[in-house]
Amino acid sequence: MINLSASYSVIDSHTAGHPTRVIFNGIPRLNGKSVRERRDDFRNRFDRLRAALLHEPRGHAAMVGLVPVPSDVADFGAFFISSYVYLDMCGHGTIGFAKTLAFTGQISPSTGDSFTLETPAGVVAVALDWDQGGALAAVRMKNVASYVGVEDLEVDVAGVGRIRTDIVYGGMWYALVDARSLGLDLVPDRASQLMLDGSIIKAAIKNAIAGMPLFQGAPAPSVLFYAADAPDSATHFLVLESNKFDRSPCGTGTSARMTHLLHKGILQAGQVxxxxxxxGIPFEARLAESTQANGREAAIVEIRGNAHVTSAQTIFFEAGDPLSEGFLSR
Incomplete structure (x- = not known):
């Protein structure tokens, strides 16, 4: 008989290729009145579980976890965990959560065509498109307010050259970089080189914005390479670390890019x-409403996408396992 020290029930899905692992049980009771407070309590007391549940040998560098928690202000509450940082908001993870709720029967056509979700970044509205057979065909998420933080920042990057970027908030901070201006092809066969270049650019941008009050206390902006084939269409490749990229177009990153296009007048309200x-898998974005955030003009962007369940499993931790804390190879 195997001597188990702990077990956790999870459901995995992918949203346009990027994983979401919803952790349904095994998390200790968390203190706090809001989702943000409960997330912070998890980080302060149980951060070891993040690595154990997401990293190898039970996960991998790109795994994203979602921890459902109670909410006093929304239908559901959840916070997001990843390999390196805690995410205030995660678009692909929200879409994956909706798919998982449908898979478990917690939402269905009989419960309605929308729900609200409290995240550490705020409450987001999630609309549900059900097909005639009662399956969830698409999810439409209204993100938190997005706004432009810094425009036309120029940085010299060793081995890459001089880059120009605009830094935009979409729930997290993103440095938008035109891939074609650097001669970069956004294709699967170039993923390793793109991660390397993006991580070097990310480090240079982090140094360049050090001391700016706008970014204090926030993770460094991730690099969102884009290659536009039309004003309203582009390929995205989001570099998170030297060994991690977002397989999806990135929901919050797409919100940031859409907000930037609106800010520049390249797109107008009503365009998709x-x-x-x-x-080649798309997210569709549109302006849901204009607003103000952090003293700036801001946009509420709706992202439309879908997720697919890949497994329902129990993660075991056997007593005496020398790798029970998880590991990452960079």
Whole structure:
């Protein structure tokens, strides 16, 4: 008989290729009144579980986890965990959560065509498109307010050259970089080189913005390479670390890019922006409403996409396992 020290029930899905692992049980009771407070309590007391549940040998560098928690202000509450940082908001993860709720029967056509979700970044509205057979065909997520933080930042990057970027908030901070201006092809066969170049650019941008009050206390902006084939259509490749990229077009990143296009007047209200990943799978974005955030003009962007369940499993931790804390190879 195997001597188990712990077990966790999870459901895995992917949203346009990027994983979401919803952790349904095994998480200790968390203190706090809001989702953000409960997330912070998890980080302070149980961060070891993040690595154990997401990293190898039970996960991998690109795994994203979602922890459902109670909410006093929304239908559901959840926070997001990843290999390196805690995410205030995650678009692909929200879409994956909706798919998982449908898979488990917690939402269905009989419960309605929308729900609200409290995240550490705020409450988001999630609309549901059900097909005639009662299956979830698509998810439409209204993101938190997105806005432009810094425009026309120029940085010299060793081995890459001089880059120009605009940094935009879409729930997390993103440095938008035109891939074609650097001669980069956004294709699967170039993923390793793109991650390397993007991580070097990310480090240079982090140094360049150090001390700017706008970014204090936030993770460094991730690099969103884009290659536009039309004003309303582009391929995205989001570099998170030297060994991690977002397989999806990135929901919050797409919100940032859409907001930037609106800010520049390249797109107008009412137009739809199509953001594809390197496998050709799109997210669709549109302006839901204009607003103000952090003293700036801001946009509420709706992202439309879908997720697919890949497994329902129990993750075991056997007593005496020398790799129970998880590991990452960079």
């Amino acid at each position: 922006y199509s953001a594809r990943n390197i496998f």
